Structure formats: structure tokens, C-alpha cells
Amino acid sequence: MLDTKGILAEQICSLKKKSLKKRKTRDTSKAIASWIEDDRLITGPGKALVIILNSQGCSWGLGIDGGCSMCGYSNETSAIDISADNLIAQVKTTLTNFSKKEFQSIKIFNSGSFLDTNEIPIEAQTKILSMINEVDSVSEIIVESRPEFVSRKILKNLRKALDQNKELEIGIGLETSNDLIRINNINKGFLFEDYKKAVKIALSENTRVKTYLLLKPPFLTEKEAIKDTVQSAIDAIKIGSRSISINPINVQSGTLVYDLWRNGIYRSPWFWTLKTVLLKIWNQVNKQKLSEKVDRILSDPSGAGTRRGIHNCSKCNKDFIKAIMNYSVNQDYTILNKITCSCHNLWLELLRQEEASRDYSLMRVENPKNLL
Ligand code: SF4
Ligand SMILES: [Zn+2]
Incomplete structure (x- = not known):
């Protein structure tokens, strides 16, 4: 069995400690x-x-094992305690504010795991879903969780709060189906096996x-990165995940990735890379006759077009x-073939050069800490 503690955990943890000191105090009764x-x-x-939500934050991100190498969400969480009543008030106010608008889906992000009762107490989980259940136009509700918090007991409770015709979807940040990359490059702290178990429980x-x-x-x-994300998407679809969301790295302050980027040894992926990933996934879905097993392959990159986010040329x-937005909403990948630009040649050249200088691979060097 692989050790789930990544080789960069200590470094990530010390960077995080520094940035957590700068957390802002916000009104606990209002969503961020x-x-x-x-x-x-x-x-x-x-x-x-x-x-x-303005919440306690991710227990993994705030814990002694450091959190994930690219995640700065802990910096957006509350430095003071947030009660179940606070969380309920945040959703209640938001639903009231948007009561005259039409929407069919509600996505709740809490910079952590909605299913973790230390982050979102059980009474808040139940009440929030019951309030959403009252919104007639809503047919799907999406919350996020690390796999270790996906349990039958918690899901039974959430499903009980929702009518049968409302879909509940749990977003799990698998990041990659490759255990070595997830543990060492990302410091995610769980295995593909853990994800598989969580999916099985959710589906049941x-x-x-x-x-x-x-992505990257x-x-x-x-x-x-292309190979890794394409393979991971196909693996996740085969396990039973009907929605896939590709998230190209957006460099967030206070993270290991930020340090690498600031020192010129990390660049967020190119749009050409994302385009290639999406086309290759669909190609594999068609080739392996998986289209019945997938509903949507999305990408809504944050920071897109900036130096910290996914970008090509100006x-x-x-x-x-x-x-990408058009593709995501309509799921028509042919849209992606319509863009041409001279920077495509530069990207192709980069792929060749990176391959030639491949000794940077974290998976191949003995002591990657020496590279930092
Ligand atoms: S990526 Fe998810 S699991 Fe990792 S530290 Fe951030 S919120 Fe926690
Ligand atoms: Zn260009």
C-alpha cells in the first residue's frame, strides 16, 4: 500500500501556515x-x-499534512468559528436575494468538504438541502467532498431532505487517477482506491x-499533463462518474505552485493543451463506446487568459x-477546432523541447526537494 503522505508535504504545510495568518475576518452570516x-x-x-459559503475550511488543507500543492482556498476561509446557524443564514439570505431569478441548478462550494460534519455540521447540511428542496425550479444540487467523508449515513440523510426528482451530485477532486502524481505532485492524501469506494457508495x-x-x-x-488528464477522465467515467470537470491550474497565492511559478519553474497550461485534452477524451469516449456512461465533460477555468491561469497568447x-465556455455549455467539441493562431507552432515546439529536457520529472528524480 502506498504511503499517502506526499514528499512535499512539509514544504506545503510551512507555506500554508504563513499565508493563513493573513486570513480576513468576514461577516459570518453572509456567503463570500x-x-x-x-x-x-x-x-x-x-x-x-x-x-x-463562508466556512471553516478544508480539514485537509488546514491540517498538519499540508493540503494540496495548488490550493489556496484555505486562505478564503474563516479564521473564526462558523456555526451551523451561520451557514444556514448564508444560504437563506442568498436564496432570498435570488428568489426572482430563474435557475435550475445550485452549486455550493465551501472551500472544503460539504459532507465533513466538522466543516458543515449535520444540522446545517440537512437544513440547507431542505431549503433548496423548496425551490421548485431547481432540479440538481451539487456539493463537494473529499472521498473519506462520503458515507451511506450522510448521503441517506441528504437524500431524505430532497424530493426524488431532484438530483444530488457530489463533486470529488480526484485530480488524477495516477496515485503517484496525486500523492507526490499534488499532496492530495488519498488513493484512487479511496475514490472508487466513495463513488460506489454515492451511486448506491x-x-x-x-x-x-x-490539468497540469x-x-x-x-x-x-495531456496524457494524465485524458487517462484520468476515462478511468473516472468507467468507475461511474457521469460528470467530469477539467480544471487547469490557476496559480493561487500562498501555495507551493505559487512559489514555483514565482521562481519561473511553473507555467499554467496552454489553451492548446486543454483543447487537445477535450478532443482526446471525446475520441476515447467514442472509441471505447462510453457515451452512455457520461453526461457532461466540462471546463470552466478560473483565471483564464491571465498569466496565473490557463493562457495562450494575447x-x-x-x-x-x-x-471553452461555448463548448462546456453545449458539449459540442467541434467548436474547439475553429480557433487558429500562430502561437500553436510555439506550443508544438515547446512540447518537443520539454520532452528533450525531461529530467525535471518528479517521478524520475530521486530527491525532488533538491530541485526547489
Ligand atoms: S484542493 Fe480540496 S482537498 Fe485539497 S486542500 Fe483544497 S479544498 Fe482541501
Ligand atoms: Zn495565440
Whole structure:
């Protein structure tokens, strides 16, 4: 059995400790943010209400094992205690604020695991879902969780709060199906086996799974990142995840990835890389006759077009942002073939050069800490 403690855990942990000291104090009765956006629903294009809760934060991210190498969400969480009543009030106010708007999906993010009762107490979980159940137009609810918190007991409780016709989906940040990359490059602290168990439990409790995949974890070349994400998507679909979301790294302050980026040894992926990933996944889905097993393969990159986020060149960034959004909502990958730009040749050259200088691979060097 692999040790789930990544080789960079200590370094990640000390960076995180420093940045947590700068956390802001916010009004505990208000969500951090909320908005309505175009989205791909299970049934087709529609609108989603997104709610970012002001919460305690991810137990993994705040714990002694350091959290994930690219995740700065802990910096957005509350430095003071947040009660179940606070969390309920945050959702109640948001639903009231948007009561006159039309949306069919609600996505709740709490910079951690909604199913972890230390982050979101059971009474808050139940009440939040019961309140959402009252919104007639909503047909799907999406919350996030690490796999260790996906239990039959918790899911039974959540499903009980929802009518049968409302879909519940749990977003799990698998990031990659490759255990070595997930543990060492990302420091995620769980195995593919753990994810598989969680998916099995969710499916048996009438709950869907959305799998988040991280495009270009640190220490991978663009080419390795393509291979890793395509393989991971196919693996997740085969396990039973009907929604896949590809998340290209957006460099967040206070993280290991930020340190690497600041020192010129990390670049967020290119749009060409994301385009290649999406086309290759669909190609494999068709080739392996998996289309009946998948409803949506999404990508909604944050920080897109900026130096910290996924980017190409200044000439084609905007076209790609629009095309990826259009693709995601309509699930028509042919849209991605319409963009051309001279930076495509530069990207192709980069793939060749990175391959030639491959000794940077975290998986191949004996002591990767020496590289930092
Ligand atoms: S990526 Fe998810 S699991 Fe990792 S530290 Fe951030 S919130 Fe926690
Ligand atoms: Zn370009």
C-alpha cells in the first residue's frame, strides 16, 4: 500500500501556515459570494446559482499534512468559528436575494468538504438541502467532498431532505487517477482506491458523482499533463462518474505552485493543451463506446487568459475563453477546432523541447526537494 503522505508535504504545510495568518475576518452570516451563471445541466444548457459559503475550511488543507500543492482556498476561509446557524443564514439570505431569478441548478462550494460534519455540521447540511428542496425550479444540487467523508449515513440523510426528482451530485477532486502524481505532485492524501469506494457508495445512495481533474499538476510537462488528464477522465467515467470537470491550474497565492511559478519553474497550461485534452477524451469516449456512461465533460477555468491561469497568447486568449465556455455549455467539441493562431507552432515546439529536457520529472528524480 502506498504511503499517502506526499514528499512535499512539509514544504506545503510551512507555506500554508504563513499565508493563513493573513486570513480576513468576514461577516459570518453572509456567503463570500454568489452569482448566476450559464451552465451545462444534466439535461442540457441552463442556469446555475453558485454559492461560496463562508466556512471553516478544508480539514485537509488546514491540517498538519499540508493540503494540496495548488490550493489556496484555505486562505478564503474563516479564521473564526462558523456555526451551523451561520451557514444556514448564508444560504437563506442568498436564496432570498435570488428568489426572482430563474435557475435550475445550485452549486455550493465551501472551500472544503460539504459532507465533513466538522466543516458543515449535520444540522446545517440537512437544513440547507431542505431549503433548496423548496425551490421548485431547481432540479440538481451539487456539493463537494473529499472521498473519506462520503458515507451511506450522510448521503441517506441528504437524500431524505430532497424530493426524488431532484438530483444530488457530489463533486470529488480526484485530480488524477495516477496515485503517484496525486500523492507526490499534488499532496492530495488519498488513493484512487479511496475514490472508487466513495463513488460506489454515492451511486448506491442515489447520488451522482462529478469528478474534478487537475490539468497540469506541478512537475509535469504539457505532454504528460495531456496524457494524465485524458487517462484520468476515462478511468473516472468507467468507475461511474457521469460528470467530469477539467480544471487547469490557476496559480493561487500562498501555495507551493505559487512559489514555483514565482521562481519561473511553473507555467499554467496552454489553451492548446486543454483543447487537445477535450478532443482526446471525446475520441476515447467514442472509441471505447462510453457515451452512455457520461453526461457532461466540462471546463470552466478560473483565471483564464491571465498569466496565473490557463493562457495562450494575447491574440487568441479571448477567443479561447469564449470557445471553452461555448463548448462546456453545449458539449459540442467541434467548436474547439475553429480557433487558429500562430502561437500553436510555439506550443508544438515547446512540447518537443520539454520532452528533450525531461529530467525535471518528479517521478524520475530521486530527491525532488533538491530541485526547489
Ligand atoms: S484542493 Fe480540496 S482537498 Fe485539497 S486542500 Fe483544497 S479544498 Fe482541501
Ligand atoms: Zn495565440
